Amino acid sequence: MPQHETDALIIGTGFGAAAPALRLAQAGLKVTLLEKGPRIDPFKDFRQTSDPDYVMRYLKGLSGDHLALTYAEALGGGSGFYEMVSLRAPSRVFDQVDEHGRRLWPAGIDRAALDPYYDIAERMLHVTQIPVEQVPKTGLVFATMMKRLGYSCDRARYAERGCVGSGFCVTGCIYAAKQSLLLNYLPQAVAAGATIETDVEALHIAPVHPRFAAPYRYEVQCRKRGSADIITYRTRILILGGGTIGTARLLLASRDRLPFLSAQLGHNIAFNGSVKAAALLADDLPDGDMFTGRTHPGMISYQFLESHGVTVSAAKAMPLELVAGIRLRVEADRRRPSWWGERNVELMEQCRHRLIALYAMGLTPPSARLSIANDGSCVVSLEPTAALRDYHERTEELLQSILMRNGCRLVDVEFVNRDGAPHGDLFFSTAHQVGSCRMADSREHGVVTAAGEVFDYPGLYISDGSAIPSSLAVNTSLTILANAERIADEIVLSRNAA
C-alpha cells in the first residue's frame, strides 16, 4: 500500500482548496492536492458542445424530492464551468439569524472582515464590472423591463479577461477568457512547489495518533480512479476543500474514525432559494438572445434585496438545458400535446430571441440536509416548510409580476423528476449549495470554528463552501474564495506563531 507524507494535504482543487494551496505553498510547506475528477488543460480540453458525454464527464447532480444540487468534479472544481459572476455578499447576508434569533455567521465574520480577502480574490481572478457595451442582449432586455417599472439594475462583475461572449461559459471557455482557477491559483501553487494528483478519491480520514497525542496528524486513505489499490497520505495539516457535497460526504464516511465531529455535520445546507419564471417577450420589447453573450447576461437587480430578501437577474440557457428535464409550455395555451409536438416546436422556435427567463436568489434558511443511505450513496433532503412555500410563492409572484407588467406572456417551466413526470410539489434547484459543515461559535451549532478548524480536531480544516453558514442571495464563488483566503491566512499565522 503506497504511503505518502506531506506537510499539508488538501482535498479538492476548487474555490475552497486553491487559495490555501497557494498560500501554504508560498509559506514554504510541502503541499499536495488531491482531486477526484479528471485533469483539465484549459487551452485544449474545453469544448463548445452539447455532447452529453462531455457535459456529464464534469458536471454531477444530486437530487431529492424538493431540492436538486449540481456540482462539478474536475481539476479546478466548479471554476471551469461556472458563470464567472463574482459578487460580494451584501452586508445584510451576515446578519441573518436562525429560528432562535442566533446569528448564523460566527462572531467577527461579516462583510467588513471579508472585504480585504474579497480584494485579494478579485485581484487574483481579475474581477471587473462588465462594460456597458458588452452587456448581452438578454441583459439589456431585462434592464429595459426593470427601467420601465422604475426599478434599479446594476451591471454585474465577472472574473474574465477578453471575453468574446461566445455563450458557452458552462461547458468551459475555449478562449481561456474566463478566469478559472486553472489560470491563476493552481498554476501559481504548482510554481510555488505544490503537487496536484487528479483522479484520486479520498475515502476516509482518521487521526494517526490517539486523541490528545501531539503532534496531531491525519491519515487519508484514497483510491486512484480505475484501481482497487489504496493509497495513504499522512499529514499534519489536512484541509478539506471538496465542496459542500464532497466534504460532507467524506466526513460522514469517516465518522466512526472521527467520533467527536459535531452532530451538525451534513445539516444546515443553504441553497440561495433560487426561483425561476419565464415568458415570451411583449412585441414592443427588443429581441434577447438566449444563445449568445456570456452565460450570466450582465445585469443584476438589488431592488428587492431589502424588501423581499432576493436579488433578481435574467437567465440564459442553451437548447440542451432548455429541454433537458424541463417542460416548457405557454401558459393558458390549452392545445395538446403541449410539451412536445407542434406546440413545443412553435415555442422552441421563439426561444432564442423572444423567450426571457428571470430568476431570483434569496436568503432562504439553511434547512437542507445531506446524509448517507444504507447503500453508501449520498442523499439530499429538504423539508418543504410553510415558510419555504410562502417564500417560493411570493418570489414567483414577484418575478411574474415583472414579466406581466411588461406585457410578456408567461411560460410554464416545470422541472421533471426521475420518472420524467413534472414535480408536483415545491422544488428548488441550484448550484449554490453551502453550509453542510458550517462555521459556528460552538460545536453545538456547527462543524468548524470561525478559523475553519474542525471542532476538537486540531489541524483539520474546512475551507470550502461547506463552511459558509448562510444563503448569500448572490453567486457564491467569490465569497467561498474570499473565505478560503481568510482561512489560509489563519493557518499560516497560527503555524508561524507555533
Add this chain to the structure above:
Amino acid sequence: MERRDVVRNLAWIIAGTAAAACTPLRIITRAFPEEFKRDRALVEATLRAFASAVIPRAAGDTSNPARALLDHRYPLARYAAFFASDLSQRSQSRYGTPAFATLTLEQRTAVIADGLSADGTTRKLYRGAIYLTQVAVYAGIYDDDAGCALIGFSGRYRGDAVSYENADAFLPAPLTSSGNYE
C-alpha cells in the same frame, strides 16, 4: 433557469429516466413480435416516424432525428425494438394498421399520447424517448458545428453580435457604484 441546474437533469434522462423506465421492461421485452427483433430497418423507420411526431419538421433539419434512440450510449437503445413494436401495436389498436410509420402526423401524435396515458412503466418509456429525442435534435448533440436550424441554434459560437450598439439607453439607474451591494 440556471444553466447548470438544467444540465443536471440531463443525467436523469440519459442515465436515470430511461434506465428506470426500461428496467422493468426486461421482463416483458422477450414477448414482442419477432419481426421487430430481426428487422432493424423496420425499427428505425418506426422510430424516425416517432421522432418526427415529437418534433415535426425535425426531419428537414437533421439526417436522422431518431438517432439517439438507437445510440447504444443511452439505455433506450436496448429497448428500441420493443418500443417500436409497442408503437406498432398501439397503431394497430387505434387505426387498424401496424405500420406506425405510414400514419399521418395527427395519427402518430394520438398513438404517442396513448403511450403516455398507459401503465406507469410504458409511460416512463415514452417520456424518456420524447426527452431524449428533444435533447438530441434541439441541442444538436451529434455535431458541435451543426446546432439546430429549426430553432436558430448555430452550434458553436460564430461571432454573432453580443450586445446592442446603444446599450447605455437600455439601462436604468444603478443602486451601486461598482456592481457590489454594500
